[in-house]
Amino acid sequence: MKYIAIAAAALLLAQAPAGATTVRVHYAASGKDGIQVRADKGAAGWSQGVPATRDPGPLNVWTFTWPDALGDIQMKPTLGADKVSIGGVYKLPAGSTLDIYPFFGPPFGKVTIVKDVASPQLNNKRALRIYLPPSYGENAAKRYPVLYMHDGQNLFDAKTASFGVEWGIDETINRLVATGVMDEVIVVGIDNTPERIAEYTPCCDPKYGGGKLNAYDAFIVETVKPYVDRTYRTLPGKDTTAIMGSSLGGIASVLIAQRHPDIFSKAGGVSSSFWWNNGTLPAKVPDRVPVKFYLDAGTRDDGLDDTTKMRDAMLAKGWRDGDDLLFYKAEGGRHNEASWAARVDKPLTWFFPWGSARQ
Template sequence: MIKQFTVNMTPFNRLRTVRVYVPKSYETDTDKRYPVLYMHDGQNLFKDEDASFGVSWGISDYLDIAEIDLIVVGLDCSQEGYQRLDEYGPWVNKDVGKKLIGEDKPFGGEGEEYIDYVTHELKPMIDAKYRTQPDNTLLAGSSMGGLITTYAACKYPLIYKRAASVSSAYWFSQELLESYIQSNDLTAVERFYHDVGTKESSSDISSQDYINSSKAIDELLQKKVSDCRFEIVEGAEHNEAAWRERFPRILDYLMK
């Protein structure tokens, strides 16, 4: 079952849709409490008709079939121009506009406020509204959602103890993210998954750029997280169809 409601993201005063999947057992086993997986780009998670490019991750269908006891909370991304880059970018990148849209325009810089909102406002709201396990919280996202997921695991390792960063746009803030990983204590992070496909690309960002970027981050994470899994996925492209295919094994790793 998927329920949705609108929230005001208070740091930005922006209205946004929240989509919440609850498992089949939620209505029948009324004493049971559930772990919660928070994900970015909520419109792309559950139904193809809601997805930005017509294909979703198919998460609700998979969880129903697999009968996994998990609540999934998806917070939609901004649909206003390139605002998604601002919200999912922890730091301002003054040069990336030329590579992505051919314009001399900075992006990013709202990521800290965005993840603070998820952590300090959205999560308490969900914990109050649903039968959750407040100390059993997972986080996942793809592309820029992967970047902000990795940032969040570094900033709040005691909360996001298990996280997945899929097809990560680490290149958006490469040097600053590397420094941030090195400066934070990640011993509380129990499992961290990240990957990259061999056929990823975004405008002028090539597949090799994606691979080199992820390899550099992995070298740091392997030293900081006791259980860190990195995969280079042969032939995988940068889209929801590819992420849909590998979601089951990612979730299996996070929840084992």
């Protein structure tokens, strides 16, 4: 029996492709349609695909391999012969194995509202506005990075936005995913409350007070994130979790990420209110933590000088320009949703470039 087992193992090794570059396509395609592969090298071409092999078992995984000698591969799967996956091409370094989770339907995500989410930390309630990406209902095998954002009322719907202008986060992400420059993500918009100023700020500005940021921070980390991770198909690790906001929400995002580098790896401060409390935030930047920060400001009454001071203070603490600190000066940009909508593609594509998420 021992020799039979050894012989069987040797046979399997002999049949396995030596030095294979492999894609594993996770998708519940029917046997009739199946998954095909188009690529820039090998038997598969860009104009006509080659069938992938469905792995045995219940997981709906389709496999295709190329010899290592062909070098790096660029490819896209198709559903059947003609329906090409939405988004960008997938890049496989020679010798690698890449798991991908494509979709083939319309590139439109969906926003749902979760009402009356209680905050024991702040003793109040608010809604969460959850953007689920285009493939969420189509490919049940896929999990997603998550972006947490403040001022949820202003993100997706002009009817609920404070000044009748929305960020258009859903439309922007739909477009960036469809054109293959951004990965799909879940966005959690956290509504503000009448206590917005206090909740988004540390203590204490001489004019506006503030000081409930610690409790709001705890609400996100202890209540909102655990709820989202157990309710939706998220990638819950720090490398796939980001936080972003504007104005006071910008400083809230920066401070929360600085405090929790074990939870957030990316933070965006859009038109952040770094003037808060006579500019103490740029003056007291903590030591560098392993978080990527995006900072920006417009050139028209948008706190550009204070944001520049924050950028310079972070560089002095060890952040690296263009590596883990991206600063953008928005020419003509103002302190409003229209300006933020016009440039939100910059942090989105920097945080979540196409092909960056792994599961």
